[in-house]
Amino acid sequence: MDLRRFVTFKTVVEEGTFAQAARKLCCTQSTVTFQIQQLEQELSYPVFEKVGRRMVLTPAGKRLLPRVRELTRVLEEIRQISSREEEVAGDLRVMVGETLLAYKMPEVLKLFRIKAPKVRLSLQSVNCYAIRDSLLADDIDLGVFYRVGHDDALHMEFFGKQELVLVTSPLLQNIDFTHTDQHIPVNFIINEPQCVFRQLFESTLRERKITLDSTIELWSIESIKKCVASNLGVSFLPRFAVLRELESGELREIPFATVPLSITALCAHHAGRTASPAMKTFIECMRQCLS
Template sequence: MDLRRFITFKTVVEEGSFAQAARKLCCTQSTITFQIQQLEQELAYPVFEKVGRRMVLTPAGKLLLPRVRELTRVLDGIRQISSREEDIAGDLRIMVGETLLAYKMPDVLRLFREKAPKVRLSLQSVNCYVIRDSLLADHTDLGIFYRVGNDDALHMEYFGQQELVLVASPQLQHVDFTQREQHIPVSFIINEPQCVFRQIFESALRERKITLENTIELWSIESIKQCVASNLGISFLPRFSVLRELASGELQELPFSETPPSITALCAYHAGRTVSPAMNMFIDCMHQCLD
């Protein structure tokens, strides 16, 4: 089989259309159409079907896509054999949890850029469940997030337990969350419902039969901290994300439990995939910066 046809197939999926794939591959749209037709003839099944004006993957095409991605990763690995670090190239897709991206990853990203400047890095900040599902579906190369279950299909490298802390403005430092069966007239300021530390906090409140005034949902951790410092409510965040505010006195830690709850930070990839040189380099940079 002609490997170029598989690359064309993958490019059409990633770019979203035959026309965009033609621009990416510097050829005509008719060439793209011909290569896809040749691929379908070789495979003896269609990989695209027309729905309205759009070309979408057939069920067989959806099954083929992860295998083609694996094939292109193997080819990248072959090209990189015996290459020097500065010659590592290719694409690297990474999904990162928002707090980890903001407070843990800048040093890692700077080091990676120094060591692998030719790698085309795609970075996306999403919640931990989306990251896990994307890894399981082989839609991303690496996921950096907090553990949200036991997935045998993922290879995981751990980067420590991250302690969680309940914070408020100095004006609310008298509020006591250790007492059971009470209503506390304050707002809980946090991000979306699938946030891991939000789930831990709300589970503890249900167990203690504590109710709050309401919940304010914000996406940005910086916005959450500013609102808490302005006495608009309390929040429950990884300690590393509020170290500066705790040290300056802008925020106060509230008692919550005898043993501080924690979450596990990790970097993961699909256990069945070939690890590219770029993936290896990024994981190595994480160990250098975070261990």
């Protein structure tokens, strides 16, 4: 098989149309069409179908895509063999949980830029379940998130348990979350329903039969902290995310559990994938900055 046809296939997927793929590959649209036709002939099944103006993967094409991505990564590694060892290059797609990205990753990213300046880094902040799903689907190279399952299909490297704390404004007094069977007249300020520490907090409230006035959903952790400091409600966040505000007195920690609840931070990639030089460098930067 001609490996260029697989590169063309991957480019059409990324660009959405044959015309846009041709522009990226610096060739004619008829060349792209011919290469896809030849690929489908060799495979004996169609990989694309046209929906409107876009080319959409067939079910067989969807199953093929992860293998093609792995193949192109191997080709990239082969090209790098003749390069100097310290010159790590290529693409690296990383998804990171928001609190980790905001408070733990800046030093990691700074060091990675120094060690791998030629790597084209694609960075996205999404929730932990979406990161795990993308890793299992082999759609990204690395995920930095909180553990949300026990997936054997992932290779995980752990970076410690992160303690969670219940915080409020110093103005809010006389509330106690340790007693069961009660309604507490405050708002819970947090982000989306799939937030790991939100789920842990809400499940604990259900166990204790505690109800609150309402839930205010905000995307930004900084916005959540400002609203809590303004006495609009309480929040349940990793201690490292509110450490500065606790030390300054802007926020106050209140008791929630005898043994502090925690979540585990990790970096993972698909277990069936060979770690590229860029992936190895990124993980090493995490070890240096977070261990």
